[in-house]
Amino acid sequence: MKPIPSLVFTLCLLLCTFGQKHRYLIEECVSKGYTQNSCQKVFCQGWQRCVQGSCLCKLPYQCPKNGSLVCSNDGNTFRTYCQLKSFECQRKLSRFAHRGSCSIQKMFQVVLEPESATSEGTVQVKLNPSQKTYICGEGWGIHEANVVCRERGFPEGADFIESVDAENLTLPLHCLQAECRGTETSLAECAASQLNQNNGKVAKVVCHTQHEECSSQEFRCVNRKCIPLHKTCDGINDCGDLSDEVCCRACRTGSFHCKSDVCIAEKYLCNNERDCLTGEDEHSKLCEKRPKTEPGEPSLRSREEASKSHTEATEEEGYAKPSMDEERKRIKTLFTQPYCGIANHTVTRRKRILGGNNAEKHEFPWQVAIKGERERISCGGVYIGGCWLLTAAHCVRASRVHIYKVYTGMLNSIEMNNASRTLRFNLKRVIVHEKYNPKTYENDIALLEMAPNHMGKCYTDDAVPVCIPWSKYMFKGGEQCKVSGWGYDEELTRQYALKWGYIYLMENCSAIYKNRYFEGMECAGTHDGSVDSCKGDSGGPMVCLDSNNVAYVWGIVSWGENCGVKGYPGVYTKVANYFEWIARYTGMSLIARYNQ
Ligand code: ARG
Secondary structure (H helix, E strand, O other): OOOHHHHHHHHHHHHHHHHHHHHHEEHOOOOOOOOOOOOOOOOOOOEEEOOOOOOEEOOOHHHHOOOOOOOEEEOOOOOOOHHHHHHHHHHHOOOEEEEEEOOOOHHHHHHHOOOOOOOEEEEEEEEOOEEEEEEEEOOHHHHHHHHHHOOOOOOOOOOEEEEEOOOOOOOOOOOOEEEOOOOOOHEEEEEEEEEOOOOOEEEEEEOOOOOOOOOOOOEEOOOOOEEEEEEEEEOOOOOOOOOOOOOOOOOOOOOOOOOOOOEEEEHHHHOOOOOOOOHHHHHHHHHHHOOOOOOOOHHHHHHHHHHHHHHOOOOOOEEEEEOOHHHHHHHHHOOOOOOOOOOOOOOOOOOOOOEEEEEOOOOOEEEEEEEOOOEEEEEEEEEEOOOEEEHHHHHHOHHOOOOOOOEEEOHHHHHHHHHOOOEEEEEEEEEEEOOOOHHHHHHOEEEEOOOOOOOOOOOOOOOOOOOOOOOOOOOOOOOOOEEEEOOOOOOOOOOOOEEEEEEEEEEHHHHHHHHOOOOOOEEEEEOOOEEEOOOOOOOOOEEOOOOOEEEEEEEEEEEEEOOOOEEEEEEEEEEEHHHHHHHHHHHHHHHHHHOO
16 A cells, blocks of 8 residues: 555655746747846846847946936946946946945945855855944844845845854844845845844845756756745846746736736835836836835835935944945836827827728828729838838838828828828838748748928928837737728728728737748737738737837737638738848837837
8 A cells, every 4th residue: 555645645745846847937939048148028127228139238338328426336436326236237346235326335245154154154244344234133034135145245145044042143133024026136125224123134145156956846047046936026136047936827826927927026126127028017006006115114125215315324324235236226117218109189089901990190190002003002001110011021022212202191091192292202212021931921021111201301290219128028919009001991992081990919829821921920810800901901910018008019910711710810021130130221229119
């Protein structure tokens, strides 16, 4: 009888582990090695910018000018925190020491006790050359421990944390409670405040030094640390490089699931900082329901805020140091965002593209019509700012640049004949994607540069550029998006009014279109085929909205199996795949809404 329970146990160990891993983690995403520096998944820091999917260091001069002086641990004064962080980002050497210039003598330096062990010990902070203070066991978590280890020269952070009794200690029993965001590189960047009613526990840490095999109960972080599987997808950055939180099909209690499959700790919801790519963590509906601060215990944050005016408080009031978190947030808000994706129409009247509604003025202010040789609209297009439009490659030929006319701000194609010169534009340049394949419709995307009109402008006043998605994780299967155009309707008759309809993104498209479906394509439609784009809509936009109703051109109408055929959705060029290509020609500043 003995082997049976152990067999059951072993079986469960295998299956339960397997189940747990696959319930939360998405394996094929994990294999891509995403971290906090993957701007496909998360926003870069203010001192970084997103280049080909990775957050790279900005140069100090690319930081916003305003801010106040800060001092680095190697004794250099920087004009702003951003400049110091960008310098650190590149050289990895100098770290934040304190606010103000280095001429002010301030200290906040981590030491591990006993000093003989170097990579582990109780955590203490030197506030001046002769005074050391413990970090409290209370509030001691993996975020703080990772920061301490990083500061001590262990870039992967901590392996193990503990709260230990402070007995046999020679120092007086008050300690500093630290609170970090988890991405800081020195404890001086975190909030700290003196705690007197301490339970006698102080912080202890073992920093990560050796890479070992991870067990079946563990997750291998991208930085090669092993963490327990049950600590993945919980909104806590155990790995220290965020790799345990960015490939989650679901999130554990206490954390919030972004559409991009990233888990965000609940305390970062509704804090006026966008963490999810499309902003659902700051969405008004979610935030109405949720009170901004928890009632009861004043948080470290509010204590920190209260003590901001007198950073170095007197002995009786206790020591309190604000974190650099507000400054980190502020830097992000200082970059000028291009204005895009905002349609300022008010009502959406449902009227009875294929199965669509008639568009109203200002509802699709980025939609343009393209006319070729003939007297009718041949294709749609979408305005992306400056003098630039996107359309389908199959709509245009670079050699015929002078025959095309572009109409903006137009609702009815009948207006075309008496369109004023301000509505109509010639083209200066047609850039067809270098890898466009007219046989397969692979890379069916083109950029059009408009020629300024007689008034020196290349857009009408009511034209609004659409935003360009920078990540393929912004929208996914099942989401509702809008497609618009002057193409054929269900009777396959030509339309004069701009129409639009709701369609849904679909994920299983290679199963439908088999070898006709390629990377860089995206399917969308309705389950019954009642709404679809059709002939004449090509090159026009399919837009998806973020949580603030900002429109992103997720797709460009490309092809389909006839129109509106049940089971055969429309196929769109997936614009996020071409972000770098678009940026190369138009310039990054034009199109990057975040992550610049
Ligand atoms: N290729 C077509 C055009 O040139 C667009 C077809 C879209 N078809 C579809 N079923 N969604 O206008």
